[in-house]
Structures are given as structure tokens and as C-alpha cells.
Amino acid sequence: MELTKVKPHCPYLMPKNELLQIDFIDFCNSKLGVSPNRVSADITLWLDEDHGSGDSTLFAGFPKNPIVNFFVVAKHDFILSGLHIMQEVFRQTSGGYTKIFSDFKDGMSLKKGDIVIAGNGSASSILLAERVALNFAAKMSGITNKTQHISAEIKKINKDIELLETRKTTPGLRMYEKYATRVGGARNHRHALDSGAMLKENHLRSIGSIEEALDNLNKNLPILTKIEIEVSDLVEFRTALKKRPDVIMLDNFPLSDVRTAIFEKNIYDKNIKIELSGNLDEKNLLEISSLEVDYLSMGALIHKAIWVDMSLQICRP
Numbered sequence: 001m002e003l004t005k006v007k008p009h010c011p012y013l014m015p016k017n018e019l020l021q022i023d024f025i026d027f028c029n030s031k032l033g034v035s036p037n038r039v040s041a042d043i044t045l046w047l048d049e050d051h052g053s054g055d056s057t058l059f060a061g062f063p064k065n066p067i068v069n070f071f072v073v074a075k076h077d078f079i080l081s082g083l084h085i086m087q088e089v090f091r092q093t094s095g096g097y098t099k100i101f102s103d104f105k106d107g108m109s110l111k112k113g114d115i116v117i118a119g120n121g122s123a124s125s126i127l128l129a130e131r132v133a134l135n136f137a138a139k140m141s142g143i144t145n146k147t148q149h150i151s152a153e154i155k156k157i158n159k160d161i162e163l164l165e166t167r168k169t170t171p172g173l174r175m176y177e178k179y180a181t182r183v184g185g186a187r188n189h190r191h192a193l194d195s196g197a198m199l200k201e202n203h204l205r206s207i208g209s210i211e212e213a214l215d216n217l218n219k220n221l222p223i224l225t226k227i228e229i230e231v232s233d234l235v236e237f238r239t240a241l242k243k244r245p246d247v248i249m250l251d252n253f254p255l256s257d258v259r260t261a262i263f264e265k266n267i268y269d270k271n272i273k274i275e276l277s278g279n280l281d282e283k284n285l286l287e288i289s290s291l292e293v294d295y296l297s298m299g300a301l302i303h304k305a306i307w308v309d310m311s312l313q314i315c316r317p
Contacts, residue, residue: 010315012071015101015118019087027084031106032179042172043088046132058124068123069315072116072134078308079148081106081180082140086117089133094125107144107183116310123314130312138307139173140180146305147184150282154296157289161296164189164275168299177302189297197221199229201251210236214243228275237261241268249297252278255287262292 028036072086083106090098098121104110116137119126151163163186169177178188190196197217199210207213210229217227228247231237234257240248241264248265250258258276265272275295280288288296 010069010071010313012069012073012115012118012313012315014069014071014120015103015115017101017103019084019100019102019117021091021096024084024088024091032175034175039085040088040092043085043092043132046136047089047092047128050132051128055124055128058127062124065122065124066316067121068126069118069120069317070126071118071313071315072137072310073313074110074112074114074116075309075311076112077110078141079107079109079144079184080104080116080137080141081144081183082137082176083117085140085176086133086137089136090117090119090121090126090129093129094121097121098125120317126312126314134310134312136176138310139305140176140183142305142307143177143180143302144184145308147181147186147301150285150298150301151185153282153285154289157286158291161289161293162187163301164295164297165301166277166297166299167192168303170302181301184301186301196226196228199227201230201232204229210239211243214240214245218243230277233257234260238264241265241272244269244272247273247275247295249275249277250293255291258291258293266292 025036028034028039032039083102083104087100087102090100098119100117100119102115102117104114104116110116147163147165154161154163165178165181165186166189167174174191178191182188190198199213199217204210204213207216214227214229221227226246228249229240229245230249230251231240232251233253237248237250248261250261253261253276262274265274273294275297276288276291276293277297280296280298281300
């Protein structure tokens with residue numbers, strides 16, 4: 001029986017810059033601040049989830065395991081984030097034998113048709129890596145793109161405001177999602193509960209008063225730990241102001257009350273920082289950016305980011 005052959009159409013050129021294991025290690029150490037073993041362990045878990053008890057398409061349908069080239073192609077314009085995680089995914093599924101190339105770095109702008117990452121290795125190892133690698137980079141790049149867009153709009157009006165994300169992150173992915181916002185131009189809020197003391201509405205309800213809550217923190221916290229308090233109206237703001245926390249968050253304040261709070265803060269203590277949160281979106285961003293606040297915190301940088309799109313193409317050499 002004559003076999004129908006799939007045409008090996010491959011219009012892509014292999015990038016020139018090879019990604020080495022030291023590049024992944026440096027990324028983990030200097031960009032995430034963790035051991036590469038921690039990141040590799042996360043990737044192993046993601047691959048295990050995707051592989052289940054083994055890819056039946058591969059073990060039942062692949063009598064041969066040819067060496068092929070692969071190319072991950074950008075399907076529209078976007079800013080890249082997650083390159084070295086993709087690199088490590090392809091490395092893990094091949095046991096380190098896949099050669100990987102990219103002429104881009106995180107934070108660089110890609111055009112439709114650009115080769116995000118490419119390489120050469122066994123077909124099965126590349127197919128085992130495909131979905132985890134692309135999902136991760138699509139999600140991270142989406143966060144970076146949304147963050148960069150909002151940050152750029154803010155800076156047009158007020159270069160002194162710092163854009164922050166929040167702890168509204170995907171469980172298990174916080175370190176990576178917060179990294180993606182940094183690539184997009186934001187600054188991180190707390191990484192975890194131990195990164196700073198933050199009195200929110202339910203803390204205050206549990207303790208009973210703003211004064212008692214702040215007095216307890218000022219008395220008992222480690223000396224280098226900053227204090228932030230969330231307030232919901234001007235009465236709470238004025239009470240908190242007298243205790244001089246490091247940061248006062250104005251949650252869902254009308255803009256007129258924000259202006260009043262800034263005016264009173266500047267009279268009382270200019271060193272106290274003001275953070276604005278709640279109901280911040282791209283529709284009211286320009287008006288909010290004109291205010292003299294220090295920080296704008298937006299959980300939407302992460303939980304409302306739209307994934308970018310890219311595809312993996314395999315070509316026989």
C-alpha cells in the first residue's frame with residue numbers, strides 16, 4: 001500500500017542564539033531570586049499533570065522517534081515573558097538533549113510571524129513539552145502585555161506613580177506572575193503575608209479599632225517591617241493618619257475624597273505613602289493618574305490579563 005506523505009513544508013529559519021543551561025540558571029537566580037532546582041521542580045509537576053500515565057498517542061503511534069526541528073511562532077504582536085521557562089520545559093522532556101535557540105529576551109517586542117523559540121531534538125520530546133511550554137509563556141506574556149499597556153498610560157500623565165499588582169494570583173504561580181508584571185513595568189506589592197504587615201477590613205473588624213491594631217503592630221513588629229492599613233472612608237483615614245503608618249490604602253474612595261485625603265496627609269506628614277485601590281480600570285485610569293498618590297494597585301494586571309497566542313510547528317530536517 002502506498003503511504004500518503006505529509007509535506008515537510010518549513011518556511012522558518014533557525015534563530016542564531018543558542019540558549020544554554022547557564023542562561024536558565026541565571027534567570028532563576030537573578031530574575032526570580034530562587035534556586036533553579038525550585039523552578040525545575042515546578043516544571044516537573046506541570047509536565048506530570050499534562051502527561052498523566054503517559055501520552056498514548058506517542059507510545060501507541062510512534063514506532064520511530066525522528067529528529068526534527070521545531071519553531072514556536074508568534075501569531076500576533078506581543079511582549080515576551082517566560083522564555084527561559086519554555087527553555088527548561090523543552091530541556092526536561094528531552095533529558096537535556098534538545099538544542100534550543102532564540103534571538104529574543106523577556107521584555108522584547110515580537111511581531112506576528114517572529115520565531116519566539118526554536119530547536120532541534122526528538123519529535124516525541126518536543127511534543128511532550130509543547131502544551132506546557134506554550135501555555136506558560138502565553139499566560140506570562142499576557143500579563144506582561146496588560147501591565148505594560150497600563151503602565152505606559154499612567155506614565156503619560158504622572159511619572160511618579162508606581163503601578164503595583166496584588167496577591168490575587170494563581171495558586172502555585174505567584175512568583176512567576178509577579179515576575180511577569182515586573183517585566184511589564186510594574187513594581188511588586190507584598191509577595192506573601194510575611195512581606196509586610198497589612199491591616200485590611202477584616203483584620204480591623206476582628207481587632208475592634210484602628211488605634212489598637214496599629215498600636216499592636218508598632219509595638220511588636222520586627223523593626224524593618226513596614227505597616228500598611230486599608231481604610232474605607234475619610235473618618236478611618238484620619239484615625240489612621242494620626243498613627244503614622246508607612247502606607248495608607250484608600251479602598252474604593254470617591255475621587256473627591258482622594259483629593260481631600262492627599263491634602264490632609266501632606267499637611268500632617270508628607271512621608272506617609274498613599275495607595276489607591278478598588279475600581280481601577282482603563283476607563284478611569286487617566287483621571288486617577290492625575291492625582292498625587294504614590295501607588296496604584298490593580299489585581300486586574302494578573303487576573304484579567306488575556307493570554308497571547310503562539311503555535312509550535314515541527315519540520316523534518
